[in-house]
Amino acid sequence: MTIFVATLVFLAVLITLLWLLFGSSTNEAVLSLDALQIEKILPVNCRHFPQISQLLSQEDTQFMRKRAPHHVANKWRAERRRILKQYLNGLRQDFARLERLARVIAALSPEIRKRQEWEWFWLALQFHFSYRMAALKLALGRFSPEALAGLTEMIAGLTSELENRMALIAEHSPSRMRTDVGG
Amino acid sequence: MDLSLVESVRWTATALTEVVVLALALRRKLFDRLPVFTIYLCILVANEAIIWLTYSLTGITSHTSFYVYWTMQAIQVSIRAIVVYEICQVLLSPYQGVWKLCRPFLILLAALVVAGATISTRQSAYHAAAAILTAERGLEITVIGILILGLMFCRYYGFQIERYVVWIALGLGFNSAVQVANNTFLKVGPTIADFPLWQIIRQTSFDIAMIFWVVALWKPLPARQPAPVLLAADEYDRLAPQMTLRLRELNTRLLEIWK
Numbered sequence: 001m002t003i004f005v006a007t008l009v010f011l012a013v014l015i016t017l018l019w020l021l022f023g024s025s026t027n028e029a030v031l032s033l034d035a036l037q038i039e040k041i042l043p044v045n046c047r048h049f050p051q052i053s054q055l056l057s058q059e060d061t062q063f064m065r066k067r068a069p070h071h072v073a074n075k076w077r078a079e080r081r082r083i084l085k086q087y088l089n090g091l092r093q094d095f096a097r098l099e100r101l102a103r104v105i106a107a108l109s110p111e112i113r114k115r116q117e118w119e120w121f122w123l124a125l126q127f128h129f130s131y132r133m134a135a136l137k138l139a140l141g142r143f144s145p146e147a148l149a150g151l152t153e154m155i156a157g158l159t160s161e162l163e164n165r166m167a168l169i170a171e172h173s174p175s176r177m178r179t180d181v182g183g
Numbered sequence: 184m185d186l187s188l189v190e191s192v193r194w195t196a197t198a199l200t201e202v203v204v205l206a207l208a209l210r211r212k213l214f215d216r217l218p219v220f221t222i223y224l225c226i227l228v229a230n231e232a233i234i235w236l237t238y239s240l241t242g243i244t245s246h247t248s249f250y251v252y253w254t255m256q257a258i259q260v261s262i263r264a265i266v267v268y269e270i271c272q273v274l275l276s277p278y279q280g281v282w283k284l285c286r287p288f289l290i291l292l293a294a295l296v297v298a299g300a301t302i303s304t305r306q307s308a309y310h311a312a313a314a315i316l317t318a319e320r321g322l323e324i325t326v327i328g329i330l331i332l333g334l335m336f337c338r339y340y341g342f343q344i345e346r347y348v349v350w351i352a353l354g355l356g357f358n359s360a361v362q363v364a365n366n367t368f369l370k371v372g373p374t375i376a377d378f379p380l381w382q383i384i385r386q387t388s389f390d391i392a393m394i395f396w397v398v399a400l401w402k403p404l405p406a407r408q409p410a411p412v413l414l415a416a417d418e419y420d421r422l423a424p425q426m427t428l429r430l431r432e433l434n435t436r437l438l439e440i441w442k
Binding site: 014016020022098100106111113114116120123127 | 279281352363418
């Protein structure tokens with residue numbers, strides 16, 4: 001038993017080491033102010049919410065339920081679910097971008113707080129877990145449009161704040177940061 | 184000396200490879216970037232000379248040879264631990280905040296593993312071979328632990344690792360992982376340690392590590408990267424609370440959705 005566990009641990013350590021050294025990073029490395037292009041790390045998908053909101057309108061749902069034949073309504077629901085799934089995935093990407101931005105800010109700060117970093121790490125873990133559960137709920141057809149709207153508003157709000165903040169940083173160091181935020 | 188022809192050839196090949204790696208390191212001026220690693224390479228070459236002299240003068244089975252061999256092993260493993268700390272420092276210290284955050288974790292991890300190894304070694308102190316294996320395993324775990332923790336920080340914050348550092352780190356990590364596994368197998372029982380495939384892996388792990396180091400140093404080292412330009416000290420304090428608040432709210436909302 002000990003030998004089996006030791007072998008597994010040995011292989012796990014080797015795989016971890018190879019992954020840490022050679023694994024492609026899911027995030028683009030932008031760890032200098034010169035390379036920091038804000039438009040590439042700020043959330044983008046949440047900006048498409050008006051179109052998604054239209055897709056989720058109650059009138060459409062009621063219309064389809066009352067007027068459309070059963071098989072057409074089913075097809076419509078399936079298509080709507082597919083689009084929502086894509087959108088939820090987009091929101092996850094937005095969150096990942098925000099998370100990335102938080103790490104860039106931390107990496108480029110001369111002083112960071114352990115508690116703060118730990119909290120961001122923990123929040124990210126929570127988010128990814130919650131996202132999986134939300135995706136599952138969507139797959140089961142029990143996802144409320146209002147909840148998705150709320151989620152989108154949150155990310156959009158955060159994006160707006162970050163844009164303003166990053167634009168301020170850029171103003172202080174215009175030659176060190178490329179951005180088209182704010183024109 | 185009482186070495187067989189095959190053992191003598193292997194030893195000579197290993198010693199020659201060590202000389203080649205050291206020569207490459209000196210040629211590439213590695214001392215300017217990784218001074219402890221360069222010193223470690225010097226110690227490897229010196230170690231071969233010392234062991235060879237000892238074996239020649241006192242015989243391979245003498246007490247002197249035993250103590251000289253294990254003392255040199257202890258020195259090498261200890262310096263390997265310092266080398267991986269140096270690698271972490273090279274990778275993380277340009278980012279002052281992250282380095283200040285990471286360094287205590289590295290030191291704490293090393294202290295815990297060494298303390299654990301010391302306790303385990305004392306428990307098996309009645310048996311010299313077991314004590315040596317335990318102590319060596321503890322030091323090797325320290326090496327691999329520091330390396331993986333430092334690399335995890337690099338990964339988390341998205342720091343680029345230069346090619347030569349990647350290969351040097353891989354060599355150190357691979358060799359330590361094999362030694363830890365080997366010592367564990369030997370402690371549990373010699374069965375698996377006697378498997379031909381494992382014997383090959385164990386005997387060649389250090390040679391493989393040196394090949395990785397040759398790969399690392401074969402090409403000239405890249406030009407030094409300028410230190411990253413850091414944000415003003417108060418930007419983090421201004422941004423962090425806002426981001427935390429929003430991320431917290433976002434999580435709460437998402438939790439409400441799926442619950």
